Amino acid sequence: MFVLAVAGIGLALGANARLTDRRKFVVDHITPAQLAALGLQTALVDEEAGTRGFLITRQPQILRQYRDGLRTEERSYRQLAALAVPGAASYTPEVTRVRAAAEVWRREFVAPVLRGGAPSATNALTTRDTVGFAAVHAALDRLQAGLAAGRAKARSQLFDAATELKLALGLAGALIVLGLLGAAVILRRVVTLPLARLGRESRRVARGDFHTPLTEVAGAREIAELATDVDAMRERIVHELSAVQAASARLEEQARELTRSNVELEQFAYVASHDLQEPLRKVASFCQALQRRYQGQLDDRADQYIEFAVDGAKRMQILINDLLVFSRVGRSGREHELIGAGELVAQACTALSGALDEAGAEVVVTPELPSVRGERALLASVFQNLIANAVKFHGPDPPVVRIGFRRDGGFWEFSCADNGIGIGPEYAERIFAIFQRLHAKEVYPGTGIGLAMCRKIVERHGGRIWLDTDPPEGACFRFTLPIPEEDHPWPQS
Numbered sequence: 173m174f175v176l177a178v179a180g181i182g183l184a185l186g187a188n189a190r191l192t193d194r195r196k197f198v199v200d201h202i203t204p205a206q207l208a209a210l211g212l213q214t215a216l217v218d219e220e221a222g223t224r225g226f227l228i229t230r231q232p233q234i235l236r237q238y239r240d241g242l243r244t245e246e247r248s249y250r251q252l253a254a255l256a257v258p259g260a261a262s263y264t265p266e267v268t269r270v271r272a273a274a275e276v277w278r279r280e281f282v283a284p285v286l287r288g289g290a291p292s293a294t295n296a297l298t299t300r301d302t303v304g305f306a307a308v309h310a311a312l313d314r315l316q317a318g319l320a321a322g323r324a325k326a327r328s329q330l331f332d333a334a335t336e337l338k339l340a341l342g343l344a345g346a347l348i349v350l351g352l353l354g355a356a357v358i359l360r361r362v363v364t365l366p367l368a369r370l371g372r373e374s375r376r377v378a379r380g381d382f383h384t385p386l387t388e389v390a391g392a393r394e395i396a397e398l399a400t401d402v403d404a405m406r407e408r409i410v411h412e413l414s415a416v417q418a419a420s421a422r423l424e425e426q427a428r429e430l431t432r433s434n435v436e437l438e439q440f441a442y443v444a445s446h447d448l449q450e451p452l453r454k455v456a457s458f459c460q461a462l463q464r465r466y467q468g469q470l471d472d473r474a475d476q477y478i479e480f481a482v483d484g485a486k487r488m489q490i491l492i493n494d495l496l497v498f499s500r501v502g503r504s505g506r507e508h509e510l511i512g513a514g515e516l517v518a519q520a521c522t523a524l525s526g527a528l529d530e531a532g533a534e535v536v537v538t539p540e541l542p543s544v545r546g547e548r549a550l551l552a553s554v555f556q557n558l559i560a561n562a563v564k565f566h567g568p569d570p571p572v573v574r575i576g577f578r579r580d581g582g583f584w585e586f587s588c589a590d591n592g593i594g595i596g597p598e599y600a601e602r603i604f605a606i607f608q609r610l611h612a613k614e615v616y617p618g619t620g621i622g623l624a625m626c627r628k629i630v631e632r633h634g635g636r637i638w639l640d641t642d643p644p645e646g647a648c649f650r651f652t653l654p655i656p657e658e659d660h661p662w663p664q665s
Contacts, residue, residue, distance in 0.1 A: 179347065187340035191333035198330060201255050202323045205263060208251035209319055212267075213312045215244035216274060220305050223282050238282075245274070263322065266315035273307040281305070366395045370402065377406050456482070508633075510656055511548050513541035513586065517575055519548075520556035524563070533563045533571035541577055542584050545656045546633045554629050554637075555588070557622040558649050562590035565647070582655055583635060589648040597641040604637070626651070 222238030225231075252267050376384070385403060459481045467475055517537055521528065528535065544551065555575070562573040569591060576587045595603060606624040630637045630651045637651035 174351075181344055181348075183340040184337070184344040187333065187337035191330070191337050194326060194330040194333045198323065198326045202319065202326050205252060205255045206316075206319045206323065208248050208255065209263070209267075209312075209315050212245060212248035212252070212270065213316075215241040215248060216270075216308055216312065217241075219245070219274075219282075220277075220308075223285055227285050235286075263315055263318045266311065266318050270308065270311040270315055273311045277305050277308050362392050363395065366392070366399075370395065370399050373399075374402055377402075377409075383410060508545050508547060510543050510545050511551065512543050513577070513584075516544075516548070516552045517541065517555050517559075519552040520559055523552075523556055524560055527560065527563050531563050531566060531571050533566070533573060535559060536572065536574045538574075538576040541575070541586075543656060544584060544633075544653045546653065550629045551633070551653075554626045554651065557626050558588040561622060562588065562592055562647070565592045566590070567592050567646075579655070580652060583652040584655055585650060585652045587640070587648060587650045589640075589643060590646040592646045594643070594645070595639060595647045597639075600639040600641055603639065 218241035219238050222235055222241060225234040225237070249267065249271065252263070256264050385406075459478065463475075463478045463482055466478070470478075514537065517535070521535055527533075559573050563571050572591050574587075574589045576589070578585050578587075604623050604627045606621055626649075627637050630653070634654045635652040637649065640648035640650050
């Protein structure tokens with residue numbers, strides 16, 4: 173098919189080249205030659221008219237027409253010589269005859285006239301031409317006739333070339349159409365139909381039928397290889413899908429176990445802390461009764477032991493109460509409400525007013541804190557724990573706590589920074605574990621549940637909390653909460 177197309181195009185190009193040659197011959201040779209021959213004839217007629225005028229008037233200025241004719245005649249000869257094409261110009265002998273006849277006429281008529289003599293006046297003036305000029309006219313007529321015949325022949329060849337080009341173009345078009353039809357049939361049989369079958373098989377696999385092998389696809393070698401690759405991909409998907417399903421089943425089972433374990437753990441913590449209240453209360457009450465009744469009646473060691481028992485019972489009560497609060501986080505079932513963060517900070521400061529006044533602490537709050545959605549009591553306890561820690565772990569200077577915020581994508585990021593003793597970066601994760609302490613209870617009191625509770629509350633509300641390890645002084649805690657949908661138009665910070 174390619175050879176047929178190339179052959180058709182070659183025929184068309186050859187015919188077009190011949191048509192171009194014929195057209196170029198007519199335009200660039202024959203037509204300019206006819207114009208040059210006409211100029212030659214005009215020049216010779218001007219020479220004859222100038223000579224006749226001088227013969228009658230004997231005025232020298234009349235000869236200017238003769239001299240101009242001579243110059244034009246020479247220029248016409250040069251043009252005709254330049255336009256002659258070897259083997260194609262049939263007018264060269266006629267030009268030679270015209271030049272010879274003109275030379276004879278100038279020698280026999282013009283030369284005597286210019287020397288002052290004159291041929292027979294009757295013969296010179298009564299005939300249509302001067303002496304010898306009839307031969308020039310005859311030669312010019314033969315030149316024009318030869319050029320006309322050459323033009324007619326060239327036009328005929330031009331028309332033949334045009335007809336040949338039309339035939340060649342028609343043949344080339346027919347060959348190309350036949351080639352395209354043949355290519356379409358072959359492509360349909362070898363490419364399109366196999367690809368359509370492969371597409372149907374691929375769509376079947378895409379719909380989820382991974383276990384049925386692809387039917388054999390006959391066609392071009394590349395399509396057969398593609399079908400093999402698609403089937404290999406299907407087998408790989410089957411293998412990976414089986415592994416993913418098995419892993420998913422294991423994960424679901426582990427998730428169920430983890431959920432059940434968490435529920436049981438929370439229930440155990442709640443029940444244990446709740447049920448321990450009564451016996452512990454009795455222990456604490458009797459220890460305090462012993463301290464009040466027998467203080468000073470026993471030796472110093474007995475008083476010390478009783479004091480240790482009372483102090484341990486009190487700390488155990490505080491620890492169990494904190495554990496009970498920790499186990500209740502997220503179990504209240506209250507609806508989340510839209511709350512201003514400024515209200516939460518104010519609520520926390522009110523709860524800590526005694527500690528703040530005692531330490532001489534100052535809480536600096538960024539104006540126009542945004543609103544968040546959640547449980548008021550739980551979110552207020554986050555600010556309360558962070559501010560309480562900032563006041564508790566203060567340095568030699570009065571505590572200054574700064575509450576700020578910024579927008580981070582779809583979250584509000586809050587910060588609580590202080591000028592206290594700070595926390596080492598190596599403890600950034602440890603401090604959020606339950607019952608974890610960095611100082612002895614004699615130095616800084618507490619149960620080690622506060623930050624663990626903050627993390628649990630923040631994560632229950634869809635955010636996260638962490639320690640900023642690059643504060644210029646003191647400690648800085650940051651936590652995020654999702655931006656409520658009604659507050660999304662706020663600009664990015």
